[in-house]
Structure formats: structure tokens, C-alpha cells
Amino acid sequence: MVINENVERKIIPVAGGKGGVGKSFLSTSIALSLATVGKRVLLIDLDLGGSNIHTWLGMKNSNPGIGMFLNNKTTILSDLIVDTPYANLQFIPGDVMRFDLANITFAQKKKIMKAILNLDADYIIIDLGAGCNHNVIDFFLISNSGFMVITPETTSILNTYMFARNTVYRFLQRLFSNEKDIMKYLKNTIKDNVPGDPQNVESLLSGIAEFNKEAAEKAKNYLSILTPGIIINMAEEPDDINMVIALRGLIEKNLNIELECLGLIFFDSDVKKSLRERIPHLVENNDSVSASQIFRIAQKIALSENFPEMPYDKSEFESSFDITEVEAENDFELLKSKGFSNDDYDVEKLLDLVKKQRDMIAELQGTIKMLSSPGSGSGFSF
Numbered sequence: 223m224v225i226n227e228n229v230e231r232k233i234i235p236v237a238g239g240k241g242g243v244g245k246s247f248l249s250t251s252i253a254l255s256l257a258t259v260g261k262r263v264l265l266i267d268l269d270l271g272g273s274n275i276h277t278w279l280g281m282k283n284s285n286p287g288i289g290m291f292l293n294n295k296t297t298i299l300s301d302l303i304v305d306t307p308y309a310n311l312q313f314i315p316g317d318v319m320r321f322d323l324a325n326i327t328f329a330q331k332k333k334i335m336k337a338i339l340n341l342d343a344d345y346i347i348i349d350l351g352a353g354c355n356h357n358v359i360d361f362f363l364i365s366n367s368g369f370m371v372i373t374p375e376t377t378s379i380l381n382t383y384m385f386a387r388n389t390v391y392r393f394l395q396r397l398f399s400n401e402k403d404i405m406k407y408l409k410n411t412i413k414d415n416v417p418g419d420p421q422n423v424e425s426l427l428s429g430i431a432e433f434n435k436e437a438a439e440k441a442k443n444y445l446s447i448l449t450p451g452i453i454i455n456m457a458e459e460p461d462d463i464n465m466v467i468a469l470r471g472l473i474e475k476n477l478n479i480e481l482e483c484l485g486l487i488f489f490d491s492d493v494k495k496s497l498r499e500r501i502p503h504l505v506e507n508n509d510s511v512s513a514s515q516i517f518r519i520a521q522k523i524a525l526s527e528n529f530p531e532m533p534y535d536k537s538e539f540e541s542s543f544d545i546t547e548v549e550a551e552n553d554f555e556l557l558k559s560k561g562f563s564n565d566d567y568d569v570e571k572l573l574d575l576v577k578k579q580r581d582m583i584a585e586l587q588g589t590i591k592m593l594s595s596p597g598s599g600s601g602f603s604f
């Protein structure tokens with residue numbers, strides 16, 4: 223595992239447990255923003271099976287990707303690096319429809335990881351797929367401070383909690399992979415965990431301490447270096463951060479790791495439009511509030527002296543979550559003063575609602591027709 227604090231070249235896997243929360247959009251946008259401030263950035267599309275970074279970059283999907291690297295003994299990963307239309311930003315394509323990250327072999331995973339560690343850039347940003355399977359988590363654990371993208375919805379919050387929980391357990395399993403007693407204990411204890419009863423890492427460590435004090439101490443020390451960064455995406459209002467603050471409390475209390483908050487980005491219907499037009503949102507709508515929120519995150523990353531620790535005035539704010547809260551409130555004022563510049567936002571929502579209602583009515587009518595048809599015996603009529 224790369225400890226980002228200690229190295230010049232930062233490796234940032236981007237995950238989150240759930241699909242559709244904006245991992246690919248944010249991986250691309252943060253990579254692009256870092257590149258515009260002069261950092262050498264390499265973006266890797268590791269959402270094998272669902273690769274779409276080329277689309278976010280507005281590029282054709284015509285270059286060989288990770289699949290070629292896995293299938294071909296003579297290909298080295300750096301051979302696959304392609305230039306993008308943007309200065310300082312290069313990328314390694316995935317392979318659409320050819321692989322599923324959940325199904326690659328252990329040897330293939332090792333091969334990719336080893337090759338990534340040999341790449342050269344100031345920032346290596348890795349877009350991961352959805353899910354909590356071992357392979358996604360192992361790639362997430364390639365460094366100690368990957369990003370988790372969260373949207374303020376219950377499903378995303380739950381998925382992120384499960385992702386963080388599985389990451390911590392996997393981390394412990396890997397740490398003790400050569401110690402039979404501990405592995406057995408972890409296997410039994412974690413398996414016994416019933417859904418809805420969050421397993422507490424503290425009690426897990428106390429269990430280990432009962433038969434191996436040193437190992438428990440070692441686990442505690444190692445866990446203290448794991449600091450995932452949180453990005454809140456598609457927020458509708460500043461208060462949306464409260465769900466994430468509650469999640470932070472739960473993760474820090476139950477899983478013995480600390481989180482860093484990078485920032486919050488508002489929902490902006492222009493994101494989809496720019497994707498359709500294949501021009502990055504940051505380029506097409508660079509004066510939007512959402513673009514400035516992403517630029518700000520990239521700036522914090524670039525200025526962080528002890529990455530992933532976010533740079534802010536510690537005499538004024540208690541944590542990076544507090545500063546994000548204040549930023550979100552200011553951004554919201556700005557959005558309101560712009561009169562929600564993307565004024566088709568409400569119209570789009572309304573159309574969506576009307577369509578949903580129409581579908582529901584059609585379904586209902588179909589059911590009623592079936593029930594009231596001769597022979598159905600229901601005698602139901604509309």
C-alpha cells in the first residue's frame with residue numbers, strides 16, 4: 223500500500239460502493255482540474271466492464287485498454303497510455319464489455335497493481351466500478367487515501383458504510399494473512415456478524431488482544447494510517463451534508479478509521495448535457511457553481527502538504543467537514559443569486575415526474591384491464 227503522505231506521486235482510487243453516484247464524472251473532472259494547474263496527471267479507467275472515461279473526456283473508444291494488457295504477455299501498462307486533448311492529462315483506457323473486475327483472477331489483479339506502482343505521474347487517479355467485491359476493495363487499498371463518492375440518499379449512505387466496513391476488514395485480513403490464529407478469529411467473528419448489527423472494530427481488536435496483544439496494537443497503528451477522503455456529490459442543498467456527517471460519526475465510531483472531507487458538489491443538470499455533447503463539464507460550463515466546487519477540491523488536493531489532510535485554517539474550523547459545510551452554504555447563496563442559472567433544472571424534474579406518473583397510470587390501467595376482462599372473475603371495472 224502506498225502511503226500518500228510519504229510520497230511525491232499520489233495514487234487516488236475513486237470508489238463508493240454504489241453505481242451512478244458520479245465516480246467517473248468526478249475522477250475525470252478532478253484529474254482535469256489538477257492538470258490545468260500544471261500537475262502531471264494519469265487517469266486510469268479500472269471500471270472494467272463499465273469503462274466510460276473516454277466518453278467523459280470526449281474521446282473515441284478506439285485505443286487498446288487494460289484487457290489487452292491482461293491478455294498479452296508483451297504489453298506493458300505504460301504502452302497503453304494515451305494523450306488526451308488536455309495538457310498534462312494522460313489516460314489508460316479500460317475495456318468496454320470485455321471484462322468484469324469482479325471476475326479477474328488473483329494473478330491478473332496482482333499484475334495490474336504491480337504495473338500501476340511502476341507508473342510515473344504527480345497524481346494517478348483510478349476510476350473504480352461500483353460494488354464491494356474483493357477486487358474493487360483491493361484496488362481501493364492500493365493507497366491509504368482513496369476517495370469515496372457519496373450522494374445524499376439512504377442507498378448511497380448505506381453502500382458507502384458497507385464499502386468502508388469491507389475495506390477495513392479486508393485491510394485487517396491482509397495485514398494478518400500469515401497469522402493463522404488471527405485469520406481464523408477474523409473469519410469466525412466477521413461471519414457471525416448479523417446484518418443490522420454493525421460490527422465494532424474496537425471489539426474485534428479486543429478479541430485479538432485476548433490472545434495476541436502485540437497484533438492488536440499493530441492493527442490499531444495500521445488502521446490509523448487509513449484515511450479515505452469523502453466527496454459529496456449531487457447535493458441539492460447545504461443541509462444534505464448532515465447525512466454524510468452522521469455517516470462519518472458511524473464510520474469513525476465503529477470502524478476505527480478517520481475520514482477527510484474534500485468538498486460538496488451540487489446537482490447540476492448541465493453535467494448530463496455536457497456528457498451528451500462530449501465536452502467535459504469543466505470546459506463547457508467552467509463558470510458554473512458546480513465547476514467551481516470541483517476546482518476548489520482540486521486546489522485543496524494540490525495545496526495539501528500532508529495529503530489527504532485538507533488545508534484550512536485550524537484556528538477557525540474543527541475539521542474538513544466543518545469547512546465543507548461553510549463552503550456549501552456560501553455556494554448555495556451564489557447559486558441562488560445566479561437565479562439557479564440552469565433554469566431547466568425544475569422543468570427536467572417535472573418532466574421526469576410526469577413521465578413516472580404516466581408509467582404508473584399505464585401499469586395500473588393494464589392491471590385493471592386484466593382483472594376486469596371476461597373470465598377473470600373479479601368483476602372489477604374502471
Ligand SMILES: Nc1ncnc2c1ncn2[C@@H]1O[C@H](COP(=O)(O)OP(=O)(O)O)[C@@H](O)[C@H]1O
Pocket residue numbers: 240241242243244245246247248455456457487488489490491492493494497512
Ligand atoms: N453533480 C452532478 N449533477 C448532475 N448530474 C451528475 C452530477 N454528477 C454526476 N451526474 C450524473 O450522474 C450520472 C452518473 O455519473 P457517473 O460518473 O457515470 O457515475 P458512476 O461512475 O459513479 O457510476 C451521469 O449521467 C452524470 O451525468
Ligand SMILES: [Mg+2]
Pocket residue numbers: 245246247269272274349350351
Ligand atoms: Mg463509473
